[in-house]
Amino acid sequence: MFLKPYRPKSSAALKGSESKKLRARLELAFPHISAEKLLPAKANVTQLKILTHGGTASIVYCVDKQPMFFELDGGQLVPTLYTLWSTPEILPYFTTHEGVLPKLTNGADLMLPGVVPLGVGLSMYGHYKKGQLVGINLTNNNAAVAIGQLARSSDELYMCGGHGVAVKVLHLFGDKLWSHEPSMLQQIPLMKTKALTTEDFPALGAVQQPRKTSQPQVLPLALSQPEQVVEPAAEPAIDAIEASTAALQLEEHNEPAAEIGPTLETQLRNAFLAALKNNGKKLPLPLLxxxxxxxxxxxxxxxxxxxxxxxxxxxxxxxAEMVDEGFIVVREETKGVDKIISVDLEHPELLNFITDVKTNDTNGAAETPLFHSELKELYIVTDVTASFFTKLNYKRGEGIPVAQVKKIVREYVSKHAAINPLTKIVQPDEVLRELCGNREGTLSEITSIITSKMEHSYQMCSGKDTSGKPQIQMSLATRSGNKKVTLVSNIEAYGIIMAELIKLCKQGAAASTTIVKLPHQKHEQLQVQGNQIRFIYTLLTETYKVPPKCILGLELAKDGKKKRK
Incomplete structure (x- = not known):
C-alpha cells in the first residue's frame, strides 16, 4: 500500500476534542490496550490526508511527527510498525523466515508456504477471522517487520493445503510510510523469541489479553541516512485560526509554545516560493x-x-505584496472572494530561490530522496564470535554485510592459519578452534560455522557510507566548437540518485546536464556544460555530504574573475 510514494493532500493538527474522539476509536478497536498508552493526552497529534500511488484516499495519524496509525476503507484503524515496536501486544503475529523479508519489500504478500506453523492441527494458524489485522515477524526476531490482513480465516488457511495467500501486506519495514519522517527513522528492534504456549491461540472471538514483553533492545545498527538530508515540513494547522486554537490549547496544558524564529516573515515568504516552485505548473488556476x-x-x-x-x-x-512584486496575479471574483489567475514561474527571485533551496537549505521539504535506499543483509557480532572479530577491529553488536564476512575470514585464514594446497582444507589456529572446535574444513565451511553463531538481521541503507568506494573524479573536456564540459565519474558508487542530481545541476548551474558513456570508460559519466568544477564540488560536499577527501579534481576549478590587463 505504501511501497510507492503517496501524495499528501492536506495536514492539520487535531484539536483537543478531535483527539478525544480518536482515543475513543482506539479504545473500541484495541480494547485490551490502554488508549493513554497508544495516544498520550499531551501528545501533538496531526491528521495527514494522503492519496496513495494506486489512487486510494487514506488518513494517517502522526503522534509527535511519527506515523502511528492509518485508516483503511471503511475507517478501520491500523497501527504502524512504530506502534507495534512500542506496544508489541496490540496485534497477534504470523511468523516467517528471515529470507522472506526481501520478497515482501518487493511488493509480495505473505504466502502460506512461508508461514511458520505455530501449533498442530487446526491450531497451527491460530483462531482468527478473515480480515483480522496481524503483525508479521521473523523466526529470529519477535519484532514486527510488516502488518497486514488475513486473506482467509484460520480454519480456511488450514484447509488450503499449504497454498495461496496468507496475509495481504498493508505496511512494512522500508516503505514510504516507515520513512515518512526521515529524522525519526528507527531500525527493527531486536526482541528475543520465546516458547509458545496455549495463550498464543485465544478462542475465536475472545478478547486478547495483554502479554508481558521484555523491553525491546534496539539493534546497534545506525541507519545510513545523509546527516543533512532535508526533512519534511512540520505538520502545520489548516489555517491561522486553528493554529491559534492549538496554541491556546498548549497554554491550557501548561506546555511551552513552540519557539518563533526571528524571521517569521522570511519563513512565510520561503514557503510561498517553495509552493510556486514545487506546484506552479500543476496549480488548477484560477485558484482560491x-x-x-x-x-x-x-x-x-x-x-x-x-x-x-x-x-x-x-x-x-x-x-497583495506578492502581487506587487509580480509573482502572482489575483482577481476578485465577488466581494471577499479572491482567486489567483496566473503565476510568473520565470520571476528572477523564484529562479534564484530554486538554486538556494537545493544547494543550501537543510530545513526545507524534499519531494524526492537524494540517495538510493536498499535492504542490506547483515550478520551481527555476538558474544560467542566477539573474540574473533574484535581482533579484526569489529565491535560486539556491530553489523557486517554477508559478503564482507567471507572476505574477513579469508584474509584471517591467509595470515594466521594453514591451508592444504591440494585439498584446500583449513587447519584452524587457536582463535578459530574456539569457534569451530578441532573441526577442519574448507573456507566456505569455516565461514558457515562462524555465521551460524551470529545474529542474522537486515538494515535499510542509503549512500552515506564511503568505505571502500572509489573516489569521485572531476575533469574537463572539450566538445564541438571548443566548448568546455565538466565530466564527473564514479557518482553511482555513492548511491546518489542521478535523476535528482541532474535536476539540481540544471537548476543550480543553469547549464545543460546529461549522462554520457565514453568508449574507453566502463561506467557512465555526468556531463555538465562549462567549467562547473566548483559548483559540483560544493553540491556534493554540502548537499550530499560526500567527504572532500573522496573527490578529486578541485584544482581545475576557476579561480575567479579574469584580471584586466
Missing part, C-alpha cells in the same frame, strides 16, 4: 487564495506559521 495557502503554502513551511504573528496579520495583505 485561501485554498492555495491551505493546500500548498502550509505544506512547504519549515514550521507552523501563525499569520497573526507576522507583520501582515492577514493572508490578503501578504498576497
Amino acid at each position: 487564495t485561501s485554498n492555495f495557502y491551505r493546500l500548498y503554502v502550509v505544506n512547504e513551511a519549515a514550521q507552523q506559521i501563525d499569520l497573526k504573528k507576522t507583520r501582515y496579520k492577514k493572508l490578503s495583505n501578504f498576497l
Whole structure:
C-alpha cells in the first residue's frame, strides 16, 4: 500500500476534542490496550490526508511527527510498525523466515508456504477471522517487520493445503510510510523469541489479553541516512485560526509554545516560493487564495506559521505584496472572494530561490530522496564470535554485510592459519578452534560455522557510507566548437540518485546536464556544460555530504574573475 510514494493532500493538527474522539476509536478497536498508552493526552497529534500511488484516499495519524496509525476503507484503524515496536501486544503475529523479508519489500504478500506453523492441527494458524489485522515477524526476531490482513480465516488457511495467500501486506519495514519522517527513522528492534504456549491461540472471538514483553533492545545498527538530508515540513494547522486554537490549547496544558524564529516573515515568504516552485505548473488556476495557502503554502513551511504573528496579520495583505512584486496575479471574483489567475514561474527571485533551496537549505521539504535506499543483509557480532572479530577491529553488536564476512575470514585464514594446497582444507589456529572446535574444513565451511553463531538481521541503507568506494573524479573536456564540459565519474558508487542530481545541476548551474558513456570508460559519466568544477564540488560536499577527501579534481576549478590587463 505504501511501497510507492503517496501524495499528501492536506495536514492539520487535531484539536483537543478531535483527539478525544480518536482515543475513543482506539479504545473500541484495541480494547485490551490502554488508549493513554497508544495516544498520550499531551501528545501533538496531526491528521495527514494522503492519496496513495494506486489512487486510494487514506488518513494517517502522526503522534509527535511519527506515523502511528492509518485508516483503511471503511475507517478501520491500523497501527504502524512504530506502534507495534512500542506496544508489541496490540496485534497477534504470523511468523516467517528471515529470507522472506526481501520478497515482501518487493511488493509480495505473505504466502502460506512461508508461514511458520505455530501449533498442530487446526491450531497451527491460530483462531482468527478473515480480515483480522496481524503483525508479521521473523523466526529470529519477535519484532514486527510488516502488518497486514488475513486473506482467509484460520480454519480456511488450514484447509488450503499449504497454498495461496496468507496475509495481504498493508505496511512494512522500508516503505514510504516507515520513512515518512526521515529524522525519526528507527531500525527493527531486536526482541528475543520465546516458547509458545496455549495463550498464543485465544478462542475465536475472545478478547486478547495483554502479554508481558521484555523491553525491546534496539539493534546497534545506525541507519545510513545523509546527516543533512532535508526533512519534511512540520505538520502545520489548516489555517491561522486553528493554529491559534492549538496554541491556546498548549497554554491550557501548561506546555511551552513552540519557539518563533526571528524571521517569521522570511519563513512565510520561503514557503510561498517553495509552493510556486514545487506546484506552479500543476496549480488548477484560477485558484482560491485561501485554498492555495491551505493546500500548498502550509505544506512547504519549515514550521507552523501563525499569520497573526507576522507583520501582515492577514493572508490578503501578504498576497497583495506578492502581487506587487509580480509573482502572482489575483482577481476578485465577488466581494471577499479572491482567486489567483496566473503565476510568473520565470520571476528572477523564484529562479534564484530554486538554486538556494537545493544547494543550501537543510530545513526545507524534499519531494524526492537524494540517495538510493536498499535492504542490506547483515550478520551481527555476538558474544560467542566477539573474540574473533574484535581482533579484526569489529565491535560486539556491530553489523557486517554477508559478503564482507567471507572476505574477513579469508584474509584471517591467509595470515594466521594453514591451508592444504591440494585439498584446500583449513587447519584452524587457536582463535578459530574456539569457534569451530578441532573441526577442519574448507573456507566456505569455516565461514558457515562462524555465521551460524551470529545474529542474522537486515538494515535499510542509503549512500552515506564511503568505505571502500572509489573516489569521485572531476575533469574537463572539450566538445564541438571548443566548448568546455565538466565530466564527473564514479557518482553511482555513492548511491546518489542521478535523476535528482541532474535536476539540481540544471537548476543550480543553469547549464545543460546529461549522462554520457565514453568508449574507453566502463561506467557512465555526468556531463555538465562549462567549467562547473566548483559548483559540483560544493553540491556534493554540502548537499550530499560526500567527504572532500573522496573527490578529486578541485584544482581545475576557476579561480575567479579574469584580471584586466
